[in-house]
Amino acid sequence: MNLHELQKKDLNYIWHPCSQMKDYEEFPPIVVERGEGAYLFDVSGNRYLDAISSWWVNLFGHCNHRINNAVKKQLDQLEHVIFANFSHRPAIELAEKIVEITPAGLNKVFFADNGSSAVEVALKMSFQYHQQTGSCRKKRFIAVSDAYHGETIGALSVGDIDLYSKIYKPLLLDTIKVPGPDCYRCIYGQERQSCQTECFHQMENVIEQKHNEVCAVIIEPMVQAAAGMKMYPAQYLTKLREICSQYNIHLIADEIAVGFGRTGKMFACEHASVSPDIICLSKGLTAGYLPLSLVVVTDNIYNAFYSEYTEQKAFLHSHSYTGNPLACSVALESLNIFKEDNVLERNKSKAEQINKITKNLANKHPYIGEFRQIGMIGALELVEDKVTKQAFAWEKRVGYNICKLALKEGLLLRPLGNVLYFMPPYIIEEKDIERMVTATFKAINNYFGID
Numbered sequence: 001m002n003l004h005e006l007q008k009k010d011l012n013y014i015w016h017p018c019s020q021m022k023d024y025e026e027f028p029p030i031v032v033e034r035g036e037g038a039y040l041f042d043v044s045g046n047r048y049l050d051a052i053s054s055w056w057v058n059l060f061g062h063c064n065h066r067i068n069n070a071v072k073k074q075l076d077q078l079e080h081v082i083f084a085n086f087s088h089r090p091a092i093e094l095a096e097k098i099v100e101i102t103p104a105g106l107n108k109v110f111f112a113d114n115g116s117s118a119v120e121v122a123l124k125m126s127f128q129y130h131q132q133t134g135s136c137r138k139k140r141f142i143a144v145s146d147a148y149h150g151e152t153i154g155a156l157s158v159g160d161i162d163l164y165s166k167i168y169k170p171l172l173l174d175t176i177k178v179p180g181p182d183c184y185r186c187i188y189g190q191e192r193q194s195c196q197t198e199c200f201h202q203m204e205n206v207i208e209q210k211h212n213e214v215c216a217v218i219i220e221p222m223v224q225a226a227a228g229m230k231m232y233p234a235q236y237l238t239k240l241r242e243i244c245s246q247y248n249i250h251l252i253a254d255e256i257a258v259g260f261g262r263t264g265k266m267f268a269c270e271h272a273s274v275s276p277d278i279i280c281l282s283k284g285l286t287a288g289y290l291p292l293s294l295v296v297v298t299d300n301i302y303n304a305f306y307s308e309y310t311e312q313k314a315f316l317h318s319h320s321y322t323g324n325p326l327a328c329s330v331a332l333e334s335l336n337i338f339k340e341d342n343v344l345e346r347n348k349s350k351a352e353q354i355n356k357i358t359k360n361l362a363n364k365h366p367y368i369g370e371f372r373q374i375g376m377i378g379a380l381e382l383v384e385d386k387v388t389k390q391a392f393a394w395e396k397r398v399g400y401n402i403c404k405l406a407l408k409e410g411l412l413l414r415p416l417g418n419v420l421y422f423m424p425p426y427i428i429e430e431k432d433i434e435r436m437v438t439a440t441f442k443a444i445n446n447y448f449g450i451d
Helices: 003-013 065-075 089-101 115-132 153-157 162-171 200-213 234-246 268-272 299-303 325-340 343-363 398-408 430-448
Strands: 032-036 039-042 047-050 106-112 140-144 176-178 214-219 250-254 278-281 293-298 368-374 377-385 419-422
Touching: 047 430, 065 325, 089 106, 089 293, 089 325, 106 115, 106 299, 115 153, 115 214, 115 250, 115 278, 115 293, 115 299, 140 200, 153 162, 176 200, 200 214, 200 234, 214 234, 234 250, 234 268, 293 299, 325 343, 343 368, 343 377, 343 430, 377 398, 377 430, 398 419, 398 430, 419 430
Parallel strands: 140 176, 140 214, 214 250, 250 278
Antiparallel strands: 032 039, 039 047, 106 293, 278 293, 368 377, 377 419
């Protein structure tokens, strides 16, 4: 079957995620045949450098031999088993390792199968905890502006990006939204280097006024990813941890996108040296291979559910594929690679290379307002006017059109509105980092007609 036939069948039968399918009439899907390392190869033999780790999940390259072998080995032993009243070695070993590496105090691991589900689990746990510990008035959640936590109803309720949630608002929970940090367009006129998180007073005021009705605050530590890789100081998290502890409010850290080394630390909370009450993990957990998510909680939360059956305090949330052995085996091997290959340390030089090359080109570009970076996440914010920081109108689809041009350069990017970002696999080589950055700027310049 040739490319045209495959694309025709795809569009006859498949509804792609996060897409306006009418776009596919003019820009049909690229049909990928195989992957190797940081590259994807389509059925026509074209190769694409995967600069976004295929939606932020792929840590150690496509078709990584070590992870492939771990899957094959597990496949010959056990593919899946019910996780209620049964268990298996991969899940047990994974839970033990996760408790060892997550921030202190997170000792119990609940399994789910994707990021949005992990957020749903966290919200339900927090709500039920307060109902079972005498804080029955605590029924609401706080989230910050431009938050993104997934696309199930509960997860959308604590998000704040209208593109995803506006039409569903009649279905959503009554969440308290607080203006969050926006360092590029700081309303206090502060620079990143001197910021004292003056913006936190808005969160502080809301919590002081409404703490009696608040179960938890949920936040993406250090980086609001889907908001355009908005990065903020660690001090904001430090202050948030302190006030949540003061008012018996759970701090839920959504590390689905930023965990497992993306920010330069194993977990983004480590930048602020804080431990949340609940941490949600997914994406990089299985290095881009299989769906799996974890919700890791404190003993205090766990103990609120631990009682005689007749008290009916159990957490009755389940997924058919909870604790899937294949996915757990992949996660275990991924953690082995982190440790044995000293990945976090090796990533430092790669992050520095990305920074050096990109910043040099970004600073003098007329349509790039800011290049921001933390660890292995870099973001270019495209603006119409650098002085006023005026954004391009969303209808122009500037980022989208640049990404289409990047594909012609053999580079897979995906825009977040007017923001282009780098989130490559950790196995990316120096020559490919240079290629990633230069191809991006070539696409940007082609779009704006700059020689």
